[in-house]
Amino acid sequence: MSESIYSNVITDRTWDMDRGTKANHTPQHKGSDSVQIRSFRTAAVCLLLLCVLLLTAVIVLCVYIHTKNTTCTEETHKLLTKINNLTEQSDLLLTKNINMTNERNGLVINNDILTKERDQFNRERNNLQKIINETDSWVHPTISLYFMSSTKKSWAESRRDCTERGADLIIINNREEQDFVTNITDKGEFWIGVTDAEEEGRWKWVDGTNMTSGFWASSGHIREPNGGGQENCAVTYLKKNPELIGWLDVDCNGAYQWICEKRSRA
Numbered sequence: 001m002s003e004s005i006y007s008n009v010i011t012d013r014t015w016d017m018d019r020g021t022k023a024n025h026t027p028q029h030k031g032s033d034s035v036q037i038r039s040f041r042t043a044a045v046c047l048l049l050l051c052v053l054l055l056t057a058v059i060v061l062c063v064y065i066h067t068k069n070t071t072c073t074e075e076t077h078k079l080l081t082k083i084n085n086l087t088e089q090s091d092l093l094l095t096k097n098i099n100m101t102n103e104r105n106g107l108v109i110n111n112d113i114l115t116k117e118r119d120q121f122n123r124e125r126n127n128l129q130k131i132i133n134e135t136d137s138w139v140h141p142t143i144s145l146y147f148m149s150s151t152k153k154s155w156a157e158s159r160r161d162c163t164e165r166g167a168d169l170i171i172i173n174n175r176e177e178q179d180f181v182t183n184i185t186d187k188g189e190f191w192i193g194v195t196d197a198e199e200e201g202r203w204k205w206v207d208g209t210n211m212t213s214g215f216w217a218s219s220g221h222i223r224e225p226n227g228g229g230q231e232n233c234a235v236t237y238l239k240k241n242p243e244l245i246g247w248l249d250v251d252c253n254g255a256y257q258w259i260c261e262k263r264s265r266a
């Protein structure tokens with residue numbers, strides 16, 4: 001106890017001595033003791049400081065470790081989540097890939113079917129086009145309606161009757177039409193729409209065109225037309241026995257049945 005008090009005094013003196021103010025008043029016989037005590041004291045203080053430091057270090061370390069640990073846990077958790085996410089996404093991508101592969105296969109199959117259907121369609125279209133082309137090549141769609149009179153009139157009156165019906169006397173354009181007329185007339189004579197009244201020998205149809213090829217009757221010694229200036233109109237004629245088929249030139253004022261033809265574009 002006394003030593004402690006003394007130590008205090010010494011400390012004071014040391015302090016003084018260090019400052020160089022009371023160095024001469026320090027008793028000389030106490031010298032070695034004070035040095036020893038000072039060393040202890042320094043060691044103790046150092047120890048204490050070390051302890052504090054260690055404690056601080058421990059605390060800091062603890063806090064650090066704790067924080068680190070928490071961070072670690074969090075980061076591990078995050079990482080795990082990320083890995084999970086990645087796994088999920090990978091699975092999703094895999095599924096998608098499978099789906100897309102399936103879809104692609106489906107599309108390939110669909111494409112094959114579509115190609116086949118397109119080819120079939122093209123073939124059918126070509127066939128139709130051919131039919132249309134062929135139809136176009138042999139049908140020039142003019143439809144004619146024919147009217148056959150049961151009464152008999154002169155050529156001019158017969159023609160007027162036809163025009164009143166919105167038609168005109170028949171114009172026979174080809175062998176087929178002539179055959180048709182022959183078929184429907186059966187027997188008798190019918191006015192047709194041709195005359196050479198304007199200029200003898202130049203037969204003109206009622207539409208103003210020149211007659212180029214007529215179906216004049218000819219049998220044995222008969223060669224139509226043979227009436228000259230007296231016979232400027234024509235009838236189509238059918239006699240079965242002896243057979244005489246075709247046109248005859250006759251007097252325009254004669255009374256015959258007639259055939260009207262009404263043409264219309266289909």
Ligand SMILES: *[C@@H]1O[C@H](CO)[C@@H](O)[C@H](O)[C@H]1NC(C)=O
Nearest residue numbers: 078079081082083084085086
């Ligand atoms: C994991 O995915 C979910 C939704 O799918 C998302 O909300 C989350 O942010 C993702 N996490 C990471 C770490 O990518």
Ligand SMILES: *[C@@H]1O[C@H](CO)[C@@H](O)[C@H](O)[C@H]1NC(C)=O
Nearest residue numbers: 092093095096097098099100
């Ligand atoms: C894959 O296809 C199935 C059924 O075809 C569907 O249920 C699923 O949602 C699809 N998945 C993806 C990722 O498109």
Ligand SMILES: *[C@@H]1O[C@H](CO)[C@@H](O)[C@H](O)[C@H]1NC(C)=O
Nearest residue numbers: 125126127128129130131133
């Ligand atoms: C039909 O006629 C048109 C032109 O008139 C031609 O381009 C086409 O090739 C023809 N089609 C067929 C199938 O003959």
Ligand SMILES: *[C@@H]1O[C@H](CO)[C@@H](O)[C@H](O)[C@H]1NC(C)=O
Nearest residue numbers: 175176177178179180181183
């Ligand atoms: C005329 O009648 C015959 C026999 O009935 C027939 O074969 C022919 O096709 C007919 N011609 C016309 C143009 O109507």
Ligand SMILES: *[C@@H]1O[C@H](CO)[C@@H](O)[C@H](O)[C@H]1NC(C)=O
Nearest residue numbers: 199202203204208209210211
């Ligand atoms: C009809 O024939 C006459 C005499 O042959 C000719 O002068 C006239 O030009 C011809 N008309 C037509 C439309 O061809």
